[in-house]
Amino acid sequence: MPATVVDAVKTPYPCPCNCHEVLTLDQRTAGIAALYRFDDAMRGWGQTVLWDLAASTLWRLQQQLADVKWVAVRDGACLHSRLLGFCVHELVHVMCGDPTLPNYGTPVGLPYGVPEHVPPSEEAAYLHRFNQNEARAWVGLAAVAYRLFEIEWPLLPARDVGTYGFAGGNALVEVPAGYRAVPHYDHHHHARRYYALAQKLEEEARGWFTPAKLDEIATKFEAAEAIGRASRPVTFPAPRENGATSPEEARPQRPVRVRFDA
Numbered sequence: 412m413p414a415t416v417v418d419a420v421k422t423p424y425p426c427p428c429n430c431h432e433v434l435t436l437d438q439r440t441a442g443i444a445a446l447y448r449f450d451d452a453m454r455g456w457g458q459t460v461l462w463d464l465a466a467s468t469l470w471r472l473q474q475q476l477a478d479v480k481w482v483a484v485r486d487g488a489c490l491h492s493r494l495l496g497f498c499v500h501e502l503v504h505v506m507c508g509d510p511t512l513p514n515y516g517t518p519v520g521l522p523y524g525v526p527e528h529v530p531p532s533e534e535a536a537y538l539h540r541f542n543q544n545e546a547r548a549w550v551g552l553a554a555v556a557y558r559l560f561e562i563e564w565p566l567l568p569a570r571d572v573g574t575y576g577f578a579g580g581n582a583l584v585e586v587p588a589g590y591r592a593v594p595h596y597d598h599h600h601h602a603r604r605y606y607a608l609a610q611k612l613e614e615e616a617r618g619w620f621t622p623a624k625l626d627e628i629a630t631k632f633e634a635a636e637a638i639g640r641a642s643r644p645v646t647f648p649a650p651r652e653n654g655a656t657s658p659e660e661a662r663p664q665r666p667v668r669v670r671f672d673a
């Protein structure tokens with residue numbers, strides 16, 4: 412049976428931010444309650460969240476098969492800053508697309524490729540809309556976490572900058588069948604160009620989170636949550652119970668490392 416959100420909160424990982432020590436029990440409890448609510452809402456939209464550690468590998472496999480059925484959030488990161496950060500990032504993606512479609516309607520061969528029917532002259536324009544969504548998911552963590560969960564501690568994104576497909580440049584990566592690789596600016600090889608473009612996109616994205624937009628997000632979230640809560644696959648223990656579990660208690664042995672080629 413695949414791991415559930417309950418398995419994830421029962422086995423927290425140690426982290427450089429030292430969440431377990433820095434946050435109070437009330438805050439940790441709020442963090443776990445937020446993870447439960449995310450899980451409920453995703454189920455309410457008909458999405459399946461993979462809480463397994465191998466989730467990112469499985470997601471890449473699905474991507475290569477161009478058939479995304481699951482949402483992957485876990486990667487060995489700590490619960491309260493990273494895992495919750497991933498979940499809120501995902502929620503913003505949901506809000507930018509159709510919550511009920513695989514990958515919320517975003518074609519899986521993006522952002523370094525486009526569907527074959529898109530002419531080369533329109534690659535940049537095609538990718539721009541999805542880059543905008545990614546930028547929103549990148550900059551919206553604090554605003555959305557506060558509006559939905561009243562969480563005020565900093566949530567961490569996966570890296571220092573979002574994953575964008577900026578046409579131009581000469582980097583190419585493999586894309587799934589049905590897509591064409593787009594020569595793009597890579598964030599290692601064309602760092603200055605990439606970060607300048609990313610910064611512009613992220614500045615614009617901040618303006619998307621108006622009070623009215625945040626209310627709209629909360630309304631949609633709560634509606635999905637109510638549906639998902641009614642069909643939990645297992646009983647969720649009280650959040651406070653697991654909020655007290657420290658990474659050391661939960662994990663007497665070293666975590667198993669999952670390797671995959673990025």
Ligand SMILES: [Zn+2]
Pocket residue numbers: 425426427428429430431489490491492493
């Ligand atoms: Zn942490």
Ligand SMILES: [Zn+2]
Pocket residue numbers: 500504545548
């Ligand atoms: Zn994203």
